[in-house]
Amino acid sequence: MKKDKDVKAKDEKDIEILNPQQEIAVKSPDLGIIVRANEICEGWVNDQKQKTIFDYPAIITCDWHIPHTSVEWSERLGRVALSRKGDNERFPNLAIVGDFLDEASQTKFLSIGPTFTLDQELQIGSVVLNQLLNYFERIYINLGNHDMNLLKDLGKKSESFFSREYAEILFGRMLDSSLINTRVFISNLKWSESRDGKWLICHPDNYSKKGGNVPVEISEIYMKNVIGGHGHHLGMQRTKNGLFWGIDGGGMFNEDSMLYKIANITTHPKFNNGFVLLNERGEARLYGDGLEFDENQ
Numbered sequence: 001m002k003k004d005k006d007v008k009a010k011d012e013k014d015i016e017i018l019n020p021q022q023e024i025a026v027k028s029p030d031l032g033i034i035v036r037a038n039e040i041c042e043g044w045v046n047d048q049k050q051k052t053i054f055d056y057p058a059i060i061t062c063d064w065h066i067p068h069t070s071v072e073w074s075e076r077l078g079r080v081a082l083s084r085k086g087d088n089e090r091f092p093n094l095a096i097v098g099d100f101l102d103e104a105s106q107t108k109f110l111s112i113g114p115t116f117t118l119d120q121e122l123q124i125g126s127v128v129l130n131q132l133l134n135y136f137e138r139i140y141i142n143l144g145n146h147d148m149n150l151l152k153d154l155g156k157k158s159e160s161f162f163s164r165e166y167a168e169i170l171f172g173r174m175l176d177s178s179l180i181n182t183r184v185f186i187s188n189l190k191w192s193e194s195r196d197g198k199w200l201i202c203h204p205d206n207y208s209k210k211g212g213n214v215p216v217e218i219s220e221i222y223m224k225n226v227i228g229g230h231g232h233h234l235g236m237q238r239t240k241n242g243l244f245w246g247i248d249g250g251g252m253f254n255e256d257s258m259l260y261k262i263a264n265i266t267t268h269p270k271f272n273n274g275f276v277l278l279n280e281r282g283e284a285r286l287y288g289d290g291l292e293f294d295e296n297q
């Protein structure tokens with residue numbers, strides 16, 4: 001008898017727990033808390049986000065990988081800027097879309113060949129940026145994956161990478177503070193846009209062996225023309241609807257100086273140098289390895 005009573009009591013308890021109304025009352029979240037959490041995150045993102053917007057004409061470069069930078073392509077960039085500056089003292093706008101610094105000293109990967117310290121890279125980067133300011137009125141800088149190596153080494157979290165401080169401290173160390181936000185505009189994002197919204201320039205996390213594949217896929221998603229860095233190769237593709245361009249713009253690196261690239265054999269395509277000019281009307285011209293080079297065109 002005692003046993004039956006115990007069993008009944010247990011059954012009643014089970015039924016009580018399985019009551020749907022009670023389940024909802026106990027487990028449904030407090031929506032007010034979610035709203036507040038959203039407000040905190042959105043507020044932090046909006047406060048920290050440093051989006052940059054550039055005007056035409058602009059030259060879009062990427063992947064300088066300092067100190068492994070191509071002198072030949074730096075000079076070509078300067079020649080195009082000079083030939084197209086018109087009556088201006090300098091060409092109006094230059095974009096550097098990620099991987100300005102190599103930061104090999106900051107990675108966990110095995111180093112091959114001489115390693116430059118971060119301070120040495122910053123010294124060389126300072127010389128390059130200040131030289132570029134002789135040719136360009138304004139410079140816009142976005143982060144690339146290599147620019148974030150420093151942060152990974154410090155073991156910080158991704159939110160720190162996104163903070164205003166990181167990008168400004170890293171790139172600000174190469175420039176006189178009077179230049180920041182007057183002639184040099186630093187973003188903590190891996191992308192930027194033209195003022196008319198027709199061009200998205202970015203340093204994507206994706207990679208494809210076929211030039212143009214990644215930027216044209218991004219074009220399909222965002223319904224804009226796209227210039228992408230990170231691929232280290234060249235390619236121009238039209239979106240399926242024929243409305244937009246996706247361009248892999250090569251890079252400003254010197255492949256022969258990048259010993260990890262020389263020492264290894266992979267199935268990746270050969271690196272290609274290049275950059276993209278967006279003229280006064282926002283029309284693109286790709287300068288790159290294997291393409292006819294004429295700074296006046």
Ligand SMILES: [Fe+2]
Nearest residue numbers: 063099230232
């Ligand atoms: Fe790169």
Ligand SMILES: [Fe+2]
Nearest residue numbers: 099144145230
């Ligand atoms: Fe990259």
